[in-house]
């Protein structure tokens with residue numbers, strides 16, 4: 001597909017080039033014209049030899065930039081960046097910036113493209129300098145694009161405090177169409193800082209409390225308050241508030257917050273370890289909460305946690321019976337129930353069975369943007385970096 005796009009661009013650039021030659025009142029010296037014509041012929045030869053990259057290289061070895069060919073050069077630079085050909089992308093955008101034919105806006109567009117080349121190449125400091133300059137542009141489109149890219153650059157560097165400031169600056173700009181999105185992302189940045197203070201709790205651990213340092217005198221509270229201010233119903237903020245309440249040994253408060261969290265989407269499974277954390281004080285209530293959560297959400301992945309509770313309270317035989325009963329209710333898992341019934345459960349320990357059961361459960365993370373799936377939960381998709 002890329003090859004076809006390159007062929008299209010080659011033909012477009014060549015067409016624009018010749019059109020420019022025909023329509024320009026100023027005619028270049030004949031020797032230059034011959035040289036350009038030779039480069040075109042050379043590019044055509046590469047194209048016929050199915051080497052579209054070399055064909056484009058030949059054509060743009062001495063860029064002939066005019067208003068007719070400009071858009072094609074922008075497209076070509078962006079395509080090369082997408083392909084990871086950063087050196088070529090930077091060369092095109094540098095050449096565009098050196099051209100005297102560009103308007104002020106076109107020059108800023110070329111600078112923005114060059115900044116993206118740098119950030120995608122890992123030359124983040126150069127990209128940052130350019131983006132900061134463009135974020136102050138008088139042109140709203142350039143200003144907003146640079147502001148967004150600056151936020152993403154700080155996110156990539158995990159410079160959360162700088163990213164929070166950059167979002168504030170972006171949101172101060174007029175007519176930001178996706179303001180709620182950026183406030184949602186900003187709340188995540190605040191939560192990243194809060195989690196860092198708390199000792200980076202592992203949300204995928206059943207005993208999430210054991211993974212974080214829940215010191216009630218910690219400095220996480222201001223970050224959580226800021227996150228709540230930016231995005232009041234943010235699921236991660238509510239989870240963080242639950243953790244803080246548990247750190248203060250305020251189990252009633254933690255349980256109250258848990259009940260305000262909507263049981264929806266992929267966040268819902270994160271409730272389970274927190275529900276279990278309050279079970280010391282409210283064992284009966286936790287069973288009721290977990291069971292009603294399981295019934296309401298129809299989330300089969302909750303089942304092993306329920307069978308854990310049965311196992312702890314009533315032992316192996318009752319845990320097996322409970323699993324068989326519940327698995328039979330789900331047509332996708334009836335065969336597993338039959339398998340359990342056929343097994344000599346007296347010879348199988350529940351602790352050995354549980355990991356196998358977890359493997360049979362559906363993926364707990366599925367990115368709606370890029371389709372990435374995983375058994376662990378992520379607040380930020382590891383593949384496309386979209387936030388939950």
Ligand SMILES: [Zn+2]
Nearest residue numbers: 367370381384
């Ligand atoms: Zn993704």
